[in-house]
Amino acid sequence: MSPDAQPAPRFARILLKLSGEALMGEGKYGIHPPTLLQIAREVAEVHALGVQVAVVIGGGNIFRGVAASATGMDRAGADYMGMLATVINGLALQDALEKQGVATRVQTAIEMSQLAEMYIRRRAVRHLEKGRVVIFVAGTGNPYFTTDTAASLRAMEIHAEVILKATKVDGVYTADPVKDPTAAKFKSLSYLDVLKKNLKVMDSTAISMCMDNDLPIVVFDLHTPGNIKRVVFGEEIGTRVGKLKTERANPRLAARV
Numbered sequence: 001m002s003p004d005a006q007p008a009p010r011f012a013r014i015l016l017k018l019s020g021e022a023l024m025g026e027g028k029y030g031i032h033p034p035t036l037l038q039i040a041r042e043v044a045e046v047h048a049l050g051v052q053v054a055v056v057i058g059g060g061n062i063f064r065g066v067a068a069s070a071t072g073m074d075r076a077g078a079d080y081m082g083m084l085a086t087v088i089n090g091l092a093l094q095d096a097l098e099k100q101g102v103a104t105r106v107q108t109a110i111e112m113s114q115l116a117e118m119y120i121r122r123r124a125v126r127h128l129e130k131g132r133v134v135i136f137v138a139g140t141g142n143p144y145f146t147t148d149t150a151a152s153l154r155a156m157e158i159h160a161e162v163i164l165k166a167t168k169v170d171g172v173y174t175a176d177p178v179k180d181p182t183a184a185k186f187k188s189l190s191y192l193d194v195l196k197k198n199l200k201v202m203d204s205t206a207i208s209m210c211m212d213n214d215l216p217i218v219v220f221d222l223h224t225p226g227n228i229k230r231v232v233f234g235e236e237i238g239t240r241v242g243k244l245k246t247e248r249a250n251p252r253l254a255a256r257v
Contacts, residue, residue: 059085079143109141
């Protein structure tokens with residue numbers, strides 16, 4: 001390889017998990033257009049490398065079902081409202097990506113044919129193979145499940161090699177680094193560490209699904225420009241969650257971690 005040649009990306013197919021809050025920027029509600037544009041540019045840059053990109057997006061910037069149910073709303077109804085919020089975010093991301101020249105498809109777990117395709121696994125994989133970014137919305141289509149669980153489920157269904165969990169901080173800490181300046185950052189964690197320590201990486205259902213299927217997770221700061229690309233090239237940023245070297249890895253998936 002010549003000195004000027006760029007190394008190949010470490011991952012060929014990724015699933016990017018975006019929280020709805022990631023779209024707010026410095027705001028307290030809704031979508032911040034400059035932040036949405038930055039995210040779209042980051043995704044477009046990775047897509048231009050030939051990496052197949054799928055996205056699962058949350059809706060907490062618009063409506064959070066768990067919070068609404070805590071005030072007395074029926075939990076199932078509140079969760080369905082939260083799923084609709086993810087559709088709004090997914091359509092906004094689609095528009096931003098297509099303005100960057102990236103072909104996209106939005107696939108929904110709840111039928112709404114005038115807005116998005118119904119989720120069909122084989123169709124989603126075919127879109128990825130054709131170079132389209134696929135945005136999964138409406139979670140799993142079922143109440144009581146988070147978009148973290150949806151991300152784990154979709155990642156396994158499409159055979160993604162890694163989940164990139166984009167957050168507001170640069171990894172997983174022993175405590176909230178905003179509130180506790182003594183909080184220490186983890187460079188790597190096993191799935192069991194996350195479950196036993198009750199670390200807020202993803203919910204326990206999502207972590208358990210990843211553990212059962214040896215699917216690694218990288219938690220990183222979304223708002224540092226170029227971070228998605230750095231993770232795709234295998235740079236050690238953020239916190240990696242997966243099998244530790246002392247654990248027995250699945251040989252077929254070992255290259256992923």
